[in-house]
Amino acid sequence: MITGVKLMVDRRRAEKARNEREYAPIEHPEAVQSLTVLPLVDYLSDHPEAKTEPGVSYLVKADDFTVLLDVGYNKKGEHPSPLLHNMNLFGVNINDLDAVFISHHHLDHLGGAREQKNHTFSISHGPVDFPSIPVYSPLPLEHSSYNPNPDSDIRVSLDPVKIAPGVYGIGSIPRALYLMGYTEEQALAVNVAGKGLVLIIGCGHQTVERVIERAQKLFDLPIYGVIGGLHFPVHGGRIMLGPINLQALVGADRMPWNSINENDVRKSIQAITDADVKLISLSAHDSSDWSIDYFKESFGSAYRDLLVGTPINI
Numbered sequence: 001m002i003t004g005v006k007l008m009v010d011r012r013r014a015e016k017a018r019n020e021r022e023y024a025p026i027e028h029p030e031a032v033q034s035l036t037v038l039p040l041v042d043y044l045s046d047h048p049e050a051k052t053e054p055g056v057s058y059l060v061k062a063d064d065f066t067v068l069l070d071v072g073y074n075k076k077g078e079h080p081s082p083l084l085h086n087m088n089l090f091g092v093n094i095n096d097l098d099a100v101f102i103s104h105h106h107l108d109h110l111g112g113a114r115e116q117k118n119h120t121f122s123i124s125h126g127p128v129d130f131p132s133i134p135v136y137s138p139l140p141l142e143h144s145s146y147n148p149n150p151d152s153d154i155r156v157s158l159d160p161v162k163i164a165p166g167v168y169g170i171g172s173i174p175r176a177l178y179l180m181g182y183t184e185e186q187a188l189a190v191n192v193a194g195k196g197l198v199l200i201i202g203c204g205h206q207t208v209e210r211v212i213e214r215a216q217k218l219f220d221l222p223i224y225g226v227i228g229g230l231h232f233p234v235h236g237g238r239i240m241l242g243p244i245n246l247q248a249l250v251g252a253d254r255m256p257w258n259s260i261n262e263n264d265v266r267k268s269i270q271a272i273t274d275a276d277v278k279l280i281s282l283s284a285h286d287s288s289d290w291s292i293d294y295f296k297e298s299f300g301s302a303y304r305d306l307l308v309g310t311p312i313n314i
């Protein structure tokens with residue numbers, strides 16, 4: 001019962017915060033000519049040597065600016081972590097990064113459970129020479145002891161932010177989650193010339209409906225693409241505790257007997273369809289095979305598989 005009361009309180013707090021966050025449209029947004037999203041950590045890959053796990057790290061190359069969205073899960077606390085292993089495998093050097101963008105403070109995006117508890121982030125559980133680059137986070141964050149760098153500026157903000165020409169954070173959108181509590185999550189938007197905005201999302205706790213709504217209010221641009229996690233562990237999940245589907249249990253803003261379901265998937269598909277999105281790629285790290293199949297059926301040739309090591313070129 002206590003969890004039920006807490007959920008109600010958190011829901012009210014999240015709704016109030018969402019209503020209060022009004023932002024002026026971004027005037028004359030710049031555009032990039034090319035965009036590539038290379039998944040470095042996610043649940044699926046067709047590369048035999050790639051490591052996979054139910055976490056997220058995507059290398060986003062917008063013209064010559066490179067930003068890493070999230071740093072994976074590293075569930076076993078390894079060195080090299082799955083992220084570092086895959087960076088080495090796909091020829092990505094830590095010094096190639098111009099920025100790191102943390103979507104939200106969950107273990108599968110910060111590089112581990114301890115990182116979530118301590119509000120730190122780690123690339124691997126061993127020494128990593130982290131470059132002096134900015135790290136964008138919706139909430140206060142510190143380097144873990146594995147990748148310390150006092151010269152790396154951690155920029156904490158809930159508001160929209162310009163990261164590079166044509167590359168924006170659209171600001172955080174809060175949501176109350178069962179057991180996980182009040183959660184702030186932000187997403188990336190890249191404006192690709194002649195196409196429009198590509199939204200790159202970590203876990204999708206905000207709901208894609210609200211991400212699209214925020215992007216449409218900020219930019220007078222079509223939404224060309226939606227890539228990443230939308231949190232649909234329907235008829236299965238990637239983090240199971242025996243028979244308990246943890247992602248469905250803790251990832252909903254409702255009580256367990258009314259958890260994330262087929263209707264939620266349909267509503268999100270409708271919102272993406274209404275926005276006339278031309279490219280959609282759903283992360284398997286927090287969505288089930290059932291949901292992925294439903295997306296594939298719904299979007300046909302607009303759907304792209306999201307696989308570690310397979311770049312999505314736009």
Ligand SMILES: [Zn+2]
Pocket residue numbers: 055056106108109202203229285286
């Ligand atoms: Zn996630």
Ligand SMILES: [Zn+2]
Pocket residue numbers: 104106203205
């Ligand atoms: Zn999450």
